[in-house]
Amino acid sequence: MTAVTTGAVFGDMVEITSGAASGDRAVLNPPGRLKNGSRVKINEQWMDSGIIVSISKLNKSYHRGDQTIPVLTDISFDIAEGEFLALMGPSGSGKSTLLNLIAGIDQPDSGSIIIGDVDVTTLSETELAGWRALNVGFIFQFYNLIPVLTAFENVELPLILTPLSRAERKAHVEMALRVVGLADRMDHYPGQLSGGQEQRVAIARAIVIDPTILVADEPTGDLDRVSAEEIMDLMDRLNQESKKTIIMVTHDPRAARKAHVIRHLDKGILTNADSQNTL
Numbered sequence: 646m647t648a649v650t651t652g653a654v655f656g657d658m659v660e661i662t663s664g665a666a667s668g669d670r671a672v673l674n675p676p677g678r679l680k681n682g683s684r685v686k687i688n689e690q691w692m693d694s695g696i697i698v699s700i701s702k703l704n705k706s707y708h709r710g711d712q713t714i715p716v717l718t719d720i721s722f723d724i725a726e727g728e729f730l731a732l733m734g735p736s737g738s739g740k741s742t743l744l745n746l747i748a749g750i751d752q753p754d755s756g757s758i759i760i761g762d763v764d765v766t767t768l769s770e771t772e773l774a775g776w777r778a779l780n781v782g783f784i785f786q787f788y789n790l791i792p793v794l795t796a797f798e799n800v801e802l803p804l805i806l807t808p809l810s811r812a813e814r815k816a817h818v819e820m821a822l823r824v825v826g827l828a829d830r831m832d833h834y835p836g837q838l839s840g841g842q843e844q845r846v847a848i849a850r851a852i853v854i855d856p857t858i859l860v861a862d863e864p865t866g867d868l869d870r871v872s873a874e875e876i877m878d879l880m881d882r883l884n885q886e887s888k889k890t891i892i893m894v895t896h897d898p899r900a901a902r903k904a905h906v907i908r909h910l911d912k913g914i915l916t917n918a919d920s921q922n923t924l
Contacts, residue, residue, distance in 0.1 A: 697858065697890050698724035698747060703756035705742055705913075716742050717913045720756070729884045729891045731904035738910040740894040741862055747892060748860045749777045761857060778806060782851030784861035788843045790835040790850075796822065797831040800850045807854075821849040824887075825879060841872030848879060852889070859883070861893040865900050877903045 703720040706713050717739045724730055732740045745751040747758060749765045758765050760780065768776060783789075790799050800821055804814045822828050825845040835843050844864065851859055861880070865873035881903045883889045895901055909916045 695725055696723045697726040697728075697760065698892075699757075699759040700724075700747070701757045701759075703743075703746065703753050703758065705739075705746065705751075705753045715913055717746075717753070717910075720915055722908065722915065724890065724892065727884070727888045727890055728906060729881070729904045730893065731901040731907045732892070732894045732910060733896070733901060733907055734910035734916075736896075737912075739913040740910055743910065744860055744862055744892060744894050747858070748781045748783065749773045778803065779854055780857040782854065782856035782859045784844075784847055784851050784859060784864045786863040786866040788835070788840075788847045788867075790843055790846060792835050795832050795834055796827060796838070796846045796849075799835070799846055800853050803850060803854050817853050818849075821853040822846075824852065824883075825849045839872065840868050841875055844868065844872070844876050845879065848876070848883075852883065852887075857890070859889050859891045861891060861895075863895055864893065865895070865897055870899075873897070873900065 700723070701721050703717055704715075705717040706715045708714070720743065732743060734740050742751065746753055747760075749768070753766055756766070763776065765773065765776060791802075794802075797818055800818045801814055804817060807814075809817065819828070819831070822831055825848050827842060827845050827849065830838060830842060830846075833842075835846070838846065844867075848864075859880075864880070865876055868876060877900050880891060880893075884891050884903075891904075893900070893904065901907055
């Protein structure tokens, strides 16, 4: 098993080894606004409350012809800053739909999702895209890497629309790849990496913007047991050492053991409001 240390986090002093005078030091800051000037980074004063996500009376349904199919019904709960939450339940229970709503990929029929001081259900499509770009890191089951881009280039993608200079983007990408233990694989293409390494690249891409929350949809679902354990150990380190708030959908009880809190959904209903992890 590869040992991984998270090292510096955004805001720490880091040494510049290239792109400036060797040995210079700089502060590694979050990327900030998009190039179009959108106001999308949340106000951090909410931290005083200890709550990072507040969901209230959330409802979501889909329509098939004249038929209305309820997917989520009257969902309400809070997520504390720095929490590692696992959402579990049978297939079709609404887990991924709930994750997509929290991440701003989809919109509910009614209810509110307040992340920091922003109710994401009130944002326009343009505002929502800008908000996602700076506040949500996505980790998918099938990695979603672009095969013709190197690991470095895949991780750099979320930074392209930020005002960071090329040298600043390089510092962020190299830091993220060091965090996931792939500093020696920056120039490799996805086809030259194992499944576990591809997922590490995907995690580096998710954290490179220093997001407010990390959302993970079955992050170990396409991995063998050893690689899955390594990925979950890495996510645990991001949570424990870098204090990242992680919201994860999983069917795997072994993956769920890393979470602080497990919430169960069944047919779109939250069956237990605050289940502490006892797996």
